[in-house]
Amino acid sequence: xxxxxxxxxxxxxxxxxxxxxxxxxxxxxxxxxxxxxxxxxxxxxxxxxxxxxxxxxxxxxxxxxxxxxxxxxxxxxxxxxxxxxxxxxxxxxxxxxxxxxxxxxxxxxxxxxxxxxxxxxxxxxxxxxxxxxxxxxxxxxxxxxxxxxxxxxxxxxxxxxxxxxxxxxxxxxxxxxxxxxxxxxxxxxxxxxxxxxxxxxxxxxxxxxxxxxxxxxxxxxxxxxxxxxxxxxxxxxxxxxxxxxxxxxxxxxxxxxxxxxxxxxxxxxxxxxxxxxxxxxxxxxxxxxxxxxxxxxxxxxxxxxxxxxxxxxxxxxxxxxxxxxxxxxxxxx
Amino acid sequence: xxxxxxxxxxxxxxxxxxxxxxxxxxxxxxxxxxxxxxxxxxxxxxxxxxxxxxxxxxxxxxxxxxxxxxxxxxxxxxxxxxxxxxxxxxxxxxxxxxxxxxxxxxxxxx
Numbered sequence: 001x002x003x004x005x006x007x008x009x010x011x012x013x014x015x016x017x018x019x020x021x022x023x024x025x026x027x028x029x030x031x032x033x034x035x036x037x038x039x040x041x042x043x044x045x046x047x048x049x050x051x052x053x054x055x056x057x058x059x060x061x062x063x064x065x066x067x068x069x070x071x072x073x074x075x076x077x078x079x080x081x082x083x084x085x086x087x088x089x090x091x092x093x094x095x096x097x098x099x100x101x102x103x104x105x106x107x108x109x110x111x112x113x114x115x116x117x118x119x120x121x122x123x124x125x126x127x128x129x130x131x132x133x134x135x136x137x138x139x140x141x142x143x144x145x146x147x148x149x150x151x152x153x154x155x156x157x158x159x160x161x162x163x164x165x166x167x168x169x170x171x172x173x174x175x176x177x178x179x180x181x182x183x184x185x186x187x188x189x190x191x192x193x194x195x196x197x198x199x200x201x202x203x204x205x206x207x208x209x210x211x212x213x214x215x216x217x218x219x220x221x222x223x224x225x226x227x228x229x230x231x232x233x234x235x236x237x238x239x240x241x242x243x244x245x246x247x248x249x250x251x252x253x254x255x256x257x258x259x260x261x262x263x264x265x266x267x268x269x270x271x272x273x274x275x276x277x278x279x280x281x282x283x284x285x286x287x288x289x290x291x292x293x294x295x296x297x298x299x300x301x302x303x304x305x306x307x308x309x310x311x312x313x314x315x316x317x318x319x320x321x322x323x324x325x326x327x328x329x330x331x332x333x
Numbered sequence: 334x335x336x337x338x339x340x341x342x343x344x345x346x347x348x349x350x351x352x353x354x355x356x357x358x359x360x361x362x363x364x365x366x367x368x369x370x371x372x373x374x375x376x377x378x379x380x381x382x383x384x385x386x387x388x389x390x391x392x393x394x395x396x397x398x399x400x401x402x403x404x405x406x407x408x409x410x411x412x413x414x415x416x417x418x419x420x421x422x423x424x425x426x427x428x429x430x431x432x433x434x435x436x437x438x439x440x441x442x443x
Contacts, residue, residue, distance in 0.1 A: 090433050097426065110419050113426055120434050196393060206390045214389035220358070228393050304361060 012264040033260040034173055037251055041166075041179035044246035049186045052239040053198040057207035060217060060238045064306045065295040067245040069288040073276075074248040075313050078165075078256055079320040081275050083331050091121040095319055099312040108143035108150055111315045112136060118319040122326035132322045155221060156233070158314040159240035162247035165317065168330055169255045183243055190236045193228070211299040357384065359405045369405035377405040 019030065029039050051059045079085070085092055098106065098113040119132035143150040163180060189195065199205055205214065214231055222233040257263060263271070273281060291309075294302035324331050359369045360379040367379045382404040387395035 091430070094426075094430055094433060101422070106422075107419055110423050110426075113423055116427070117430055117434075120430070200392050205392050215386050215395075218387065218389070227387050227389075227395050231389060231393055301362065 007266075008264065009266040012266060015262075015265070030262070033254070034170075034176065036262075037254050038173075038176050038179060040254065041176075041246070041251050042182060044250055045179065045182050045186065045243055048239055048242035048246060051242065052190065052235055053195055054202045054204060055207065056199070056204055056235055056238045057210045057212055057214070057217075059242060060234075061207070061210040061212050061299055061303060062295070063238075063242055063245060064310070065292055065299070065302055067249060068306045068310055069284060069291060071245050071248040072310055072313055073284050074252065075316060077272075077275055078248075078252055078331070079316060082256065083320075085320070085323070088121050091117040095121075099315055099319075102312040102315060103308075108147055108154070109140050111312070112140050112143060112318075114315050114319040115139075115322045118323040119326055122323045124326035124328055128326040128328060132326045135322070149224070152221070152224065154314055156237055156240070158317065159237070159244040161314070161317050161321070162244040162252075165321070165331070166247045166251045166255065168324070169252065170330070183240075186239060187236050190239055191229075191232050193232055195235050196231075212303070216300075357382075357402050357404045360403045363403065365403060371405045371407045375407040377407045379403050380406045382406065 023030075028035070030036055048059075095114045095117040098111050102111040115136040116133065119129055119136065122129065122132070139150075163183060167176075167180065207213075214234060217234040217237075218225075218227070218230040221237050222230040225233055253268075276284070287309075291302055291306050294305060320331070359371070359377075360367070363369060363379045365379055365381060369377050369379050371377045380403070381401055383399050384402050384404065385397050386400045388398055389395045
């Protein structure tokens with residue numbers, strides 16, 4: 001149970017003062033949750049886009065190291081813990097095994113097995129379960145026949161899944177369509193080559209300090225594409241990955257909260273502690289610091305290490321989506 | 334549940350699906366002479382190889398230059414990753430799943 005917080009954190013005091021200072025100007029944007037979430041979404045997407053144009057290699061190198069583990073925690077929190085999926089019996093726990101196997105080098109077809117218990121445990125009509133299992137079978141057949149193309153497609157498309165998850169949380173206003181519309185427009189701009197003059201202008205083709213290069217990212221995320229289009233795919237990946245983090249760390253938490261008003265940081269911390277317990281939070285914090293610290297020593301190795309840690313989460317998002325699809329309802333938060 | 338996330342975090346950190354299979358990726362962090370697996374599943378050894386890589390530092394189109402890297406060179410056939418062991422694991426998992434699912438639907442007689 002979350003008890004009342006008698007004292008305020010200093011950062012809450014700062015936020016209150018900032019809010020009061022800007023209330024005449026921005027109060028109406030901030031007070032109403034649907035409106036607040038949309039402008040936060042637009043701001044996040046715009047910042048992601050700007051960083052993609054100005055410093056794409058830094059975005060790709062640092063994003064996963066700084067935001068990767070927190071976004072995995074958000075995944076677990078909003079997909080499993082808050083909907084209380086872990087309390088649904090042994091079948092749900094079986095879904096964890098293929099995710100675990102992903103960490104031991106299992107092929108995609110094995111990782112996709114996590115969808116099966118998720119569909120079976122869902123409380124929904126038989127036809128939806130049949131549809132869920134058919135989707136699993138189709139994905140598995142594709143993964144068996146063309147594993148590398150499947151993995152590349154999954155790598156690029158899973159960033160968009162977060163947008164779908166955020167969208168599914170609450171009924172949306174017509175105004176909210178702006179967020180996915182802007183994401184699609186900006187992605188199209190990147191894929192059509194609109195960013196290249198900006199990269200040249202900002203000198204963003206190189207980032208020696210980031211210990212990586214476009215050659216590295218082309219070889220790891222788009223080796224199948226021609227050199228020009230491969231770079232565009234890398235840029236769209238950088239942008240969509242950043243949007244993915246913004247969804248899980250900013251917009252989903254904002255919408256998943258029962259209380260529509262912004263919550264003090266102290267209360268947010270207590271809610272997090274309630275969901276995971278202090279020992280797990282210490283582990284998450286240690287993991288975040290470990291990967292960030294590793295990045296200071298060897299940025300490239302730390303990024304690869306983080307990607308190894310995070311590979312399971314795309315399948316977790318798919319399995320949870322399959323469960324809520326069969327149940328025909330929004331994820332409860 | 335907490336235990337699960339803990340185990341998952343550390344198990345995944347130790348090794349993971351090769352999302353991006355290529356002969357250089359399989360020798361990342363290894364020294365020359367270390368055992369490795371080629372992208373097509375053969376056992377190999379990490380050795381210095383020359384790879385022609387695109388250089389995008391001046392934008393598009395890239396220039397191409399040879400780069401010496403540590404990559405996986407095949408030494409024997411068919412000893413590395415193949416789907417069949419995982420296929421067995423997958424089928425066993427599905428069998429357990431069916432058993433657990435049918436058991437959880439059976440009425441309890443207490």
